[in-house]
């Protein structure tokens with residue numbers, strides 16, 4: 001049985017009940033989550049849902065939560081789970097797909113516990129892009145996508161939140177054997193080579209030795 005399918009069945013506890021396959025994609029700011037998710041979508045048919053992108057779209061839509069979300073993002077703070085989970089659930093329903101890369105979520109223990117309580121979905125696994133802070137800082141300062149949080153002051157706050165609130169979530173899943181860690185300091189192409197191994201069912205992996 002392929003590794004993803006096995007993880008999915010184990011996560012959802014049943015062979016018949018059809019729950020979506022969710023992979024949480026975590027890593028520090030600038031570790032390359034969005035870049036690699038775009039590659040995974042092309043090769044493996046997942047729908048990519050970036051919590052940060054959904055929150056930024058919510059600001060643009062003129063929603064009543066827009067100002068609150070904008071202020072939180074400028075400060076690198078985590079938006080209350082209720083808001084983010086509603087956006088994720090809506091996007092999952094609208095996608096028509098049943099395989100999701102949820103990028104940048106859960107960002108803290110509150111995100112994690114609320115998602116599991118509301119959706120009853122356990123991730124198949126957690127893809128963790130591990131990258132040194134100096135490299136992430138360099139990437140963010142060169143990103144040039146006009147993001148209000150890509151300035152050195154906010155970047156430092158985001159790093160602090162990652163260490164204090166997001167790493168414990170990765171440790172939580174690691175204790176359950178669910179973390180697939182990737183060295184994200186390599187080139188985009190080399191990182192994707194490592195990612196592909198994780199998403200390719202074992203029986204399809206060609207022996208190179």
Ligand SMILES: Nc1ncnc2c1ncn2[C@@H]1O[C@H](COP(=O)(O)OP(=O)(O)OP(=O)(O)O)[C@@H](O)[C@H]1O
Pocket residue numbers: 027028029030031032033034035036052104139140142143184185186187188189191
């Ligand atoms: N392996 C890599 N080597 C060099 N640059 C990279 C690599 N991966 C991504 N980048 C670049 O670094 C920047 C940040 O990448 P990306 O947006 O994918 O990160 P992210 O983890 O989604 O960040 P955030 O958490 O801030 O959304 C982009 O400009 C991207 O092109």
Ligand SMILES: Nc1ccn([C@@H]2O[C@H](COP(=O)(O)O)[C@@H](O)[C@H]2O)c(=O)n1
Pocket residue numbers: 029050051052053055072073074075076077078079080084103104105106107111149158
């Ligand atoms: N679960 C989340 C994810 C993101 N945010 C806020 O959005 C900012 C940008 O997120 P990226 O993943 O695009 O880097 C992040 O710093 C948070 O302010 C959130 O609140 N909750």
Ligand SMILES: [Mg+2]
Pocket residue numbers: 033034050052104
């Ligand atoms: Mg991103």
